[in-house]
Amino acid sequence: MSGKGEPSNTTIRGDRDRLEQVLINLISNAAKYSPGGTNILVETLTTDDEISVMVKDNGIGIADSEHKKIFGRFYRAKDSNSVISGFGLGLYICSQIIKRHKG
Ligand SMILES: Nc1ncnc2c1ncn2[C@@H]1O[C@H](COP(=O)(O)OP(=O)(O)O)[C@@H](O)[C@H]1O
Ligand SMILES: [Mg+2]
Secondary structure, eight states, rough: OOOOOOOOOOOOOOOHHHHHHHHHHHHHHHTTTTTTTEEEEEEEEESSSSSSEEEEEEESSOOGTTTTTTTTOOOOOOHTTSOOOOOOOOHHHHHHHHTTTTO
16 A cells, blocks of 8 residues: 555544445455455545545556446456456445445
């Protein structure tokens, strides 16, 4: 992992445990679907009423055609199915949590 950028002082209202769960899920996926020893970049972008968190890895990536589908319940992208095990629930749960935070 590498550090970059200035620290910011943003406060958001939300369910602390659930938002933590979202971040853990996204960063775990980044680690799971990329080779050991490669960088995972986490960036935040803050506007007046919104904060975006971006997690970028250097792994197999996600095909454009899969982008909308991966948030579906039990959905797993075709490339990863055979190689890496999982239930396909993590991103579904993330999307539900974020929706309930009006994101
Ligand atoms: N960082 C990533 N790189 C590549 N593919 C990813 C990444 N994160 C998620 N995916 C794809 O999205 C699918 C859904 O992710 P998720 O709901 O967390 O399920 P799981 O990790 O249990 O398979 C994964 O099966 C994988 O195909
Ligand atoms: Mg996962």
